[in-house]
Amino acid sequence: MAKLKYRPLNLGRWFVWGGTALLMIVLPLIFTAGFTLTLLSQIGVGIIFALSYNMLLGQGGMLSFGHAVYSGLGAYFTVHAINLISKGSFYFPVTLTPLIGGLAGMIFGVIFGYVTTKKSGTTFAMISLGIGEMVFACSLMFAGFFGGEAGISTNRVIGKAFLGITYGPAIQVYYLIVGWALVCMVAMFAWTQTPLGRMANAVRDNPERAEFVGYDTHMVRFLTLVLSGFFAGIAGGLSCINYEIVTAENVGAVRSGGVLLATFIGGAGFFFGPIIGIVVFFTMVTAVGAMTQAWLFYLGILFLLMVLYAPGGFASLIVMHVPVIKARLMRRLWLPYAATLATGMVLFAGLVSVVEMTYHFSLEAGTNPEMKLLGIAFNVTHTAPWAVAVALLVGGFVVSRFAWSAVGRAWGDIVHVLQEKST
Amino acid sequence: MEFFLISMLNSLSYGLLLFMLSSGLTIIFSMMGVLNFAHASFYMIGAYFAYQISTWIGFWPALAVAPLLVGSVGMAVERYGLRTVHKYGHVAELLFTFGLAYLFEEAVHLIWGRSSVPYAVPPSLEGAAFTLFSTDYPIYRVFMMAVSVSMLIGIYLTLTRSRIGLVIQAALTHPQSVETLGHNVPRVFMLVFGGGSALAGLAGVIGGNAFITEPGMAAAVGPIVFVVVVVGGMGSLAGAFLASLLIGVLQTFSVALDYSLVDLFARLGITIGPDTPLAAVWNLTISQTAPVLPYLLMVLMLIFRPKGIMGTREG
Numbered sequence: 001m002a003k004l005k006y007r008p009l010n011l012g013r014w015f016v017w018g019g020t021a022l023l024m025i026v027l028p029l030i031f032t033a034g035f036t037l038t039l040l041s042q043i044g045v046g047i048i049f050a051l052s053y054n055m056l057l058g059q060g061g062m063l064s065f066g067h068a069v070y071s072g073l074g075a076y077f078t079v080h081a082i083n084l085i086s087k088g089s090f091y092f093p094v095t096l097t098p099l100i101g102g103l104a105g106m107i108f109g110v111i112f113g114y115v116t117t118k119k120s121g122t123t124f125a126m127i128s129l130g131i132g133e134m135v136f137a138c139s140l141m142f143a144g145f146f147g148g149e150a151g152i153s154t155n156r157v158i159g160k161a162f163l164g165i166t167y168g169p170a171i172q173v174y175y176l177i178v179g180w181a182l183v184c185m186v187a188m189f190a191w192t193q194t195p196l197g198r199m200a201n202a203v204r205d206n207p208e209r210a211e212f213v214g215y216d217t218h219m220v221r222f223l224t225l226v227l228s229g230f231f232a233g234i235a236g237g238l239s240c241i242n243y244e245i246v247t248a249e250n251v252g253a254v255r256s257g258g259v260l261l262a263t264f265i266g267g268a269g270f271f272f273g274p275i276i277g278i279v280v281f282f283t284m285v286t287a288v289g290a291m292t293q294a295w296l297f298y299l300g301i302l303f304l305l306m307v308l309y310a311p312g313g314f315a316s317l318i319v320m321h322v323p324v325i326k327a328r329l330m331r332r333l334w335l336p337y338a339a340t341l342a343t344g345m346v347l348f349a350g351l352v353s354v355v356e357m358t359y360h361f362s363l364e365a366g367t368n369p370e371m372k373l374l375g376i377a378f379n380v381t382h383t384a385p386w387a388v389a390v391a392l393l394v395g396g397f398v399v400s401r402f403a404w405s406a407v408g409r410a411w412g413d414i415v416h417v418l419q420e421k422s423t
Numbered sequence: 424m425e426f427f428l429i430s431m432l433n434s435l436s437y438g439l440l441l442f443m444l445s446s447g448l449t450i451i452f453s454m455m456g457v458l459n460f461a462h463a464s465f466y467m468i469g470a471y472f473a474y475q476i477s478t479w480i481g482f483w484p485a486l487a488v489a490p491l492l493v494g495s496v497g498m499a500v501e502r503y504g505l506r507t508v509h510k511y512g513h514v515a516e517l518l519f520t521f522g523l524a525y526l527f528e529e530a531v532h533l534i535w536g537r538s539s540v541p542y543a544v545p546p547s548l549e550g551a552a553f554t555l556f557s558t559d560y561p562i563y564r565v566f567m568m569a570v571s572v573s574m575l576i577g578i579y580l581t582l583t584r585s586r587i588g589l590v591i592q593a594a595l596t597h598p599q600s601v602e603t604l605g606h607n608v609p610r611v612f613m614l615v616f617g618g619g620s621a622l623a624g625l626a627g628v629i630g631g632n633a634f635i636t637e638p639g640m641a642a643a644v645g646p647i648v649f650v651v652v653v654v655g656g657m658g659s660l661a662g663a664f665l666a667s668l669l670i671g672v673l674q675t676f677s678v679a680l681d682y683s684l685v686d687l688f689a690r691l692g693i694t695i696g697p698d699t700p701l702a703a704v705w706n707l708t709i710s711q712t713a714p715v716l717p718y719l720l721m722v723l724m725l726i727f728r729p730k731g732i733m734g735t736r737e738g
Contacts, residue, residue, distance in 0.1 A: 115726055122458045123653075125458065127653070127721070129649060130718045131718070134715055134719065137714035137715045138715055141707060141715065257521070260518075296529050297526065299525075300525035300529055301526065304504075304522040307515060307519045307522055308504070308507050308519070311508075362534055
């Protein structure tokens with residue numbers, strides 16, 4: 001992964017944080033359609049979850065395939081807590097119930113983390129997968145606690161209204177999520193600046209040297225995982241308040257895989273990377289998912305392209321351009337970028353056509369061979385549309401490779417110029 | 424006795440099938456350091472290819488063609504995917520195969536739909552092979568064992584007796600020296616990856632109709648294969664063999680046993696009512712815990728013997 005040093009002025013930091021907070025607060029006032037609030041709430045919870053995941057992947061170098069365990073168990077403890085509160089077993093404000101989820105996530109982090117963090121790298125990845133599968137299998141075994149197939153549902157509107165806040169309307173829940181998200185973001189960013197956060201980086205980059213300096217790498221990884229479990233649990237608690245239901249899916253492999261995809265696409269090497277990743281992820285799930293059933297396929301392709309060509313994620317792509325803009329060299333990139341975009345669109349059109357036509361063909365070729373793509377109606381059982389689609393795919397692939405190598409050459413020149421300037 | 428023998432035979436055939444999957448994964452892991460997350464996906468596409476081919480030209484050609492096709496897909500993945508991400512390290516390779524597993528599953532959804540396909544045992548292999556006490560043992564199970572065992576002998580002979588096998592063994596521990604001696608190590612890697620995928624594909628061909636061919640089959644068997652590799656010891660073929668049989672026995676026997684701790688306590692004269700603390704735990708029968716047992720075994724193994732049954736290295 002590219003090691004880029006980027007240290008903005010403190011004023012810039014205030015601006016970025018303030019801007020993020022302001023954006024999160026005003027967005028639902030600008031976009032008032034019902035589904036945007038759902039999407040924004042999802043993104044808010046997702047940001048906490050993905051940032052907690054990045055404490056492991058980005059800061060600690062631990063690739064986990066079972067992070068949903070901590071958020072999911074946090075969600076289960078929160079849902080039971082809310083149900084007990086509504087029965088009057090004990091008194092606790094709903095606003096703070098995500099803390100119960102956080103504590104649950106932390107406790108399970110202590111239990112599972114001690115075993116899993118003995119090793120990092122591939123071994124950690126496999127064990128985290130095993131733990132995830134184990135908890136998921138347990139969730140179907142203990143129907144009393146996990147609610148079996150139906151899950152556990154709850155009602156977040158309990159107790160007396162406090163200053164008019166009942167958490168009945170979705171907008172109030174959204175602002176609860178925003179509040180928690182901002183607190184957690186600041187806390188997790190502050191953590192990266194603590195000695196433990198720094199040691200987590202050291203253990204990630206060179207565990208052997210960290211051991212020689214006198215740190216117990218197992219302990220550093222363990223503490224990182226426990227804290228990460230805490231924040232994941234908060235995310236789980238918030239999702240429980242948001243949906244008012246918790247099912248076994250919350251601890252499942254799909255959830256764990258999703259947060260990995262989102263974090264990596266956004267960029268694990270940067271603190272703000274997962275935030276971009278979550279926004280891209282949920283926008284794709286919502287927008288592309290509404291258009292086509294094959295959205296997971298496109299997401300998979302985006303992920304693979306990122307792994308192959310931009311392992312630092314979107315965040316690294318953004319940060320990469322900062323020195324270029326400062327040196328006023330962007331004009332060298334516009335033309336190759338435009339060419340890549342144009343040829344890439346051809347390739348993309350070919351890919352989408354082939355995928356959508358295959359889907360249509362396998363699903364309803366017999367009953368309804370007519371389909372529409374980009375406003376063009378055609379018959380999937382005919383050869384001509386397939387020929388066009390494959391031609392677009394192959395032609396797009398060939399020309400975009402030319403455009404792509406032009407980008408590579410332009411970047412080579414720019415790196416050269418920047419190096420000359422700095423010496 | 425009858426139950427024991429039949430279950431033992433079933434465990435054996437399941438364990439051997441698991442070994443066909445885990446052997447490929449183990450060889451790829453010990454040679455390239457790549458934990459192939461998409462390995463179970465090759466198993467799945469093996470089953471789907473076999474289904475598709477058997478609807479066109481029958482089961483027997485499919486038995487030969489499908490693994491070869493899966494093997495060539497595997498080689499293409501290594502050549503054009505893994506080799507590109509190799510420079511970013513093992514975690515990037517793992518992530519690449521993880522993304523690939525998603526893509527394979529979605530491609531199966533695209534082409535064959537979201538429900539299972541009717542991939543059935545061929546008529547010539549239907550019926551009973553022999554009768555044990557009063558239970559007929561199906562021919563197909565015997566056939567599965569025969570294919571697995573002959574595959575096993577095949578791998579063993581290839582690795583120990585053939586020239587390419589010796590190069591592979593040498594490249595396992597000393598890739599640089601092998602390269603210096605003039606062997607094309609990247610090509611050996613590609614062949615090994617293709618071979619491992621072909622083995623997984625073959626397991627899919629014979630396992631797909633014995634169990635069920637559906638888009639979820641990769642996600643169902645994948646974690647179990649990882650458990651086998653961890654329990655057996657990362658990178659040890661003999662360990663993977665023992666662990667496959669162990670997991671086979673564990674899974675086959677545990678689903679059939681309906682005892683719980685309550686029964687044990689009852690024998691000791693302690694009665695457990697619904698109000699006893701942790702009643703849900705004591706009331707679990709062994710068959711209910713069956714899905715958890717492999718993972719529990721893995722966690723216990725990691726606590727008490729982190730290098731696995733036959734492993735030589737820790738992590």
